[in-house]
Amino acid sequence: MKKIKVLIISTIAMTSYMANSQDTLSISKSEVLEKVLENNLQIKVAEKSFESARGDYRQSNALFLPNINASYTGISTTNPLMAFGSKLNQEILTASDFNPALLNDPDQIQNFATVIEVKQPLINIDGLLGRQAAKAKMNAFQLQTERTKEYLELEVSKSYMQLQLAYKAVIVLEKANATAKGNLKMVENYFKNGMLQKTDLLNVQVRVNEIANQLQYAKSNVQNASDYLAFLLNEDTNGKTYKPSEELESTIAIENINTSLSDSRKDIQAMEMSSEAYRKMYQSSKYGFLPRLNAFGNYQLYDSKFLSTNAKGYLVGAQLSWDVFDGFKNIGKTQKAKADFQKAELETEQYKKQSQLELNKSNRQLLDAENKVNLSKLAYEQSQEAFRILQNRFTQGLEKTTDLLMSETQMAQKELEYLQAVFEYNFTKQYLQFLTK
Template sequence: MKQMKFILTCAIFLSSFIGFSQDTLMVSKNDLVQKVTDKNLQLKITEKSYQSAKADYNQSNALFLPNINVSYTGISTTNPLMAFGSKLNQEILTQADFNPVLLNDPAKIQNFATKIEIQQPLINIDGLYERQAAKAKMEAFRLQTERTKEYLELEVSKAYMQLQLAYKAVKVLEKADVTGKANLKLVENYFKQGMLQKTDLLNVQVRVNEINNQLQYAKSNVQNASDYLAFLLNEDTNGKVFKPLEELENTISIESLNTEISENRKDIQAMNKSSEAYKKMIQSSKMGFLPKLNAFGSYELYDDKFLQTDAKGYLVGAQLSWNVFDGYKSIGKYNKAKADFQKAEVETEQYKKQSQLELNKTNRQLKDAENKVNLSQLAFEQSQEAFRIRQNRFAQGLEKTTDLLQSETQMIQKELEHLQAVFEYNFTKQYLQFLTK
């Protein structure tokens, strides 16, 4: 019987352990960064926009490549002109066909024509600039995709640190819960001995319940941080909880500040490429006033029987066309392209100034965060010492219960504040690196 109970106990323990290992996934920051670049939905949307712009650019290959069309047509007609022309194309015209009676009222004739047409652009200067504009647009989307990838790496890093912070908060509150219950046990003993009043016991019980409630909130924050990471990775949560392999550090490393926005930043390069695309469209609109030169040719096969090709002929030529006046359409197109270019230039300038403004603000935030970390660390150390002294004095009956509880609350609060300050500093530093990347 004892052996059976032992086996059942082991089975229950193993099943609970397996269930926990399935729900809690250990993750590292590097693995998450790799996953987000492969699976994130926002990045996939940006990549599709780039592919769309690339397809637009590929369409401009028509500026150099021929347009080839093949057709096969069958007709049956008594139309005088069509009948005469069909016989002429079939090379079966005779002297008798010039009889006015037959010309005016021909018999039904069938004609089957195979036609191969080729159109080859030669000189289309406006098209060249349109192609350059499409290429600049494609490059802008490529750079924007790379910037989106950098942003997602930052967002994953932030989410990972939030997960670290959530686990650290759980750890702090679990330690506080153990301390609170130990104090409760001590107070209960004093109360039984008549050394404390019931109000003291109730105050400690309330405090233990408060810590327990805070602990539940902290565990919920772990789940929230895990859910957000799963969203970034485009994974179903299904109750899974991520756990970081590295813990949140209690200290920070100070780095020098960068005060200038780099012109090599991917999003700024993308804005410049977008302005370049609009500039090329202005030049294309200008070149639209010039003539165009295109070559054309065709090879034709005719017969009065289906799929026969007894008669053959070809046609080659070139066309120089010049649209002299189109009712101000070309002028309006040029003015629109000019306005779009000027708008793009202003937007680029505004974006650069906003980016510099954000950089200056982040630099100040980093200095403030550094100061906050130092002060919060000092406050935490002081609150630790104050709690230790009050706890020893309380054990000797020299401190009130309320003073001990207040000191304990302050110590926990200062430790959590210090962890939050470290998180804010580390994220601000990474955000600053992102702004100057």
Template sequence: MQKVWVLILMIATFQTVFSQDTISISKTELEQKILDNNFQIKMAQKEAELADAELLGTRAMYLPNINASYTFSNTNNPLYAFGSKLNQERITMTDFNPDNLNSPKSISNFATKLEIQQPIINMDAVYQKKAGQIKSEVLKIKTERTKEYVQFELKKAYMTLQMAYKMVETLENARTTTLANKKVIDNYYKNGIIQKSEVLYMDVRLKEIENQIHFAKSNVKNASDYLYFLFDEDYQNKVLKPTESLEYQESIVENNPTLNINRKDLQAYQKSLEAYDLMIKSSKAKFLPKLNAFGSFEMYDNKIAQFDANGYLAGIQLSWNVFDGLKAKSEQEKYKAELSKTQTEIQQYQKQSELELNKISRQVQDDQNKVNLTKLAWEQSKEAYRIRKNRYDQGLEKSADLLTSETQMSQKELEHIQAIFEYNTALEYYNFLKN
């Protein structure tokens, strides 16, 4: 008795550990989850944030640069010794004695210094800032396109889950039908009406259906796990179930669709050209004069933490780089080459996008025809099975023929489900490429 209770406990524990919670969820709920948690969207947003952070560095073109320092030095160098004493305002007549000038005693100097540099006009930095702003805008546009792609990926994954459940349902119905037929065949065999081989054929068919159901349920779990991955949640011991079933989404597509030049990925590509133009202008602007202000306030003493002497310096500097060893020229050529390369990439990308759009347009139409043909084949196979079933019940058909007809009917229904999935997926991809 004790062993029986141990066995029951082990079975209960096994069922608890390996049981799965089925969670019903709609496509709308998934869309909200995925926008908040998807890895691809997060990475795209982080890239945009990184560009914004880099853009903060361009504030140096109009904000001052301020440095403060406190320095101790000790020297007997004639020039530095006299200068330090002069800064400390301790020069006397004896300091002009040639002996004291040439061989001064060592002197300590504590210097406190506050420096400020204020940019006024630096055109190269102005163009760099504008280029950084363009880069930030481009990455924000790419983030929006990433969201659109992830939404398409979600719809495709959700339809995969719908198809998997639909196939499980279809196969379970086929099993019910086959079991009903098996019951009749078993009864015929007991009465000696049919041979053992026909019973075995039915058993083989049942095993085949059971294997297909097992495979279909694995597909349900795989599709569910992928959806959990898309919105970054733990999928252990959980399986999603769609609240909507897979349905045919009939729609009309253009025969020769035109590429939308305002599509976000194309917008991002075109806008990136502006950034290269600005970087070229920035390289050229390095030869323009720069206007900057500067100033400093200094305090000196020969004792620590004493500030008996002070002075200031202020001014404005106009400077320009006459020749930099062709460094700026090299930068210009580099940016021009990158601009030309990007223009070529855009042309190639647009051509590829046009080809892909036209291809998916034709595929949608082909899949639509496939849906209609598989539906017709399924309906015909159902009618053929009904006729054979009636004839079989009257003893006019062999069980092998009935089994073949039932198998074909189930197969045609599965093909129709697959055709609907392929059509719906192609239609969603068409809409993604078109918009």
């Protein structure tokens, strides 16, 4: 019976271990980036916006291509005019049909007509400008889609580093937890031997509980960072936890980065292209006063029997038309288009200035981050040395318990601050590269 219980416990433990190992998925940064570019919803939304704009542009092909329409109509009538016209179209009119009695009161007649109609635009200036506006709009959405992909590359890098930092924080706090428990064991021995007061023991126990609480928060941060990574990947979490297969960088690499704002940046180009689209729309509305020239033609087949085509005829022509006055509708449309164009120009100028402002701010942040890394690294190294000295003196009975606790707390805190500073520097550098890309 005892062996059976041991076997059951072992099986449960092994099953639990396998479940945990299945739920924790190791993933590299390159894998994340590849999946994000393929599955991310933000990219798909941007691509659909581009496809919508491309559909608008393709509609403008009607300016060059003919409009072809075919129809088949059947009627039965005793209407004098329709009856006479139907006989005329069917080419069966005779002299007797001019009898006034038959003209005024004709017999019922059937007419089946097949009409193939073609309309071909020839000159349409405002339509051509509207087509150019649609193309500029399409190009703007294409550039915006490319910029969205560049932004998500940055976001992937940031979220991956956050996940690395979260795991590293767990490791640091687990080490601090082990150190605190070791100190607690040592203090408990001193207390049993009457070398320390109970307040010293209680202080150490409080510190152990604090670290355990911090460790739990750090583990929750790991899951939060993993969930956000799953969101970028457009995948359900379902209890899964991602684990980075690459270690967090613990050093920084100083690089010279071009700090000038480039007009070739995709989002700035998209803003300028959008402004160009509004300019073309404004020009299109101004040229809406000009006449339009269109050609048309149709081919007709008539008969009194269903699906028969004994009589045939055609019609070709051209039409020059323009709106002389439409109750200020076109004038108002032109005024609106002009205001939209000027607004787009102002928004583009404002966006450039905001981008330059953000670039200047990021330059200063990078310098601050570099300084913070250097200072936090020095503070971490000093805290390590201070803790080593205090621990040695404490074992010799030369230091207080509270001093040891404060030193141990400071060391863990400084290590986390240093890792956070490295993360901030590396992300700021990548963000600066994104702003100048």
